[in-house]
Amino acid sequence: MGKKDLTGKQLEEYADVFVDIYNHLLFEKEYLQEKGLQNDATQSVYHSENGEIRFQDRDIIKKYNDGTNYVIANFGIENQAVIDKTMPIRVMHYDASGYHKQMKEKAASVYPVITIVLNLTEKRWTAPKSVHELVTMNEKMKQYVQDYQIKVFDIAYLPDKIIESFKSDFKEIAYFLKRKRQGKNPFDSTRKLKHYREVLEFMSAFTQDKRYRELGIAYLEEVEKKGGEVTMCRVADALVNQGISQGISQGISQGIQQGIQQGMELGRKEGFLDGRIQMLADLGYQTEDIVEKLHVSRELVERVIYEHPYDDI
Known part of the structure; x- marks a missing residue:
């Protein structure tokens, strides 16, 4: 089997x-x-x-x-x-x-x-x-x-x-x-999950995306421990955090290359935001949804998605 x-x-x-x-x-x-x-x-x-x-x-x-x-x-x-x-x-x-x-x-x-x-x-x-x-x-x-x-x-x-x-x-x-x-946002649900571990294992296997299992389950366990409701929207939160971390790392790297503290701070902020945009797009969010969710311009979202995609996400 x-x-x-x-x-x-x-x-x-x-x-x-x-x-x-x-x-x-x-x-x-x-x-x-x-x-x-x-x-x-x-x-x-x-x-x-x-x-x-x-x-x-x-x-x-x-x-x-x-x-x-x-x-x-x-x-x-x-x-x-x-x-x-x-x-x-x-x-x-x-x-x-x-x-x-x-x-x-x-x-x-x-x-x-x-x-x-x-x-x-x-x-x-x-x-x-x-x-x-x-x-x-x-x-x-x-x-x-x-x-x-x-x-x-x-x-x-x-x-x-x-x-x-x-x-x-x-x-x-x-x-x-x-x-x-x-091609729509697959996590658009606030219904409480009863068997969230098995749901994420299911999603991980059938999409061949191990992040659902490796990132999602641990994140939702923490949500549950703190008394929060476990929903599909929370799954998206867990995966977006992965984009944030990767964005911060990339931003800091860009800042260091500029060789000045200001460049590091700028790179950190831009990487943080770019990471969130790219991860939401990777999860199936449409441009309009990202603009509304992050309160950013459509031009920025399109630049991140179409000009500088993260190949390793």
Whole structure:
């Protein structure tokens, strides 16, 4: 299992996040309850075509019951950081393994196995969503080939109405991915995060930007210790501080080169401000947003962004 899949699993393992995803993406109503969930083994063993024993890992799978003594269904989530055209076959294999497990355990009754796929890329899922779409065959043959269809959700393209229906921290993940794709400020939220460590790990893995994890978590832990609310806006604050530090260092260096104290002070001030501007731009803030947030001129913002970008940020 890849690092991105593991990171997504950390957040989705929480019952409030798991039921939130299923209720508002698949069922479109409050169907699952947190208390009905039970973790199930994500790893299974099977025999390959040549007879070798192989292990199969799923991202996340949970059993569910509605308060009775028997399981109603197995629900799974597969996170995709890349678009995989073989996904219908993979999901079919996952689900078949779930049914096979029930047979081995000699379950009194067979319950359904359901899997949904979360497309976490910035592109729409254009790959096959069924076996019929994947397999090359003529129309006459199609009637004899069993089809297997999968449910794929393009998270970065969800309508705001659906994203607003989420009650867990997955709302922030959905808005983050969507706004990032749109080139908007992905941190424009003051909603309190419940699982902020897992949210930042998720963002760090799926954007391949380690600053979310290395800078964001430590900063938010300090905010929490001081009694402050942990929000996505606070995440932006943590990353902006990185820009400030880099800007100050660059400014001091420029001042030293001028060889006078006045130059050092000027370089310090300019580097401080340039660092904040560049980091906000790096986080997805538009020019107008930066002007309003920092109370600076549009000309200054455009100079920093377009003329002197920091390559190492």
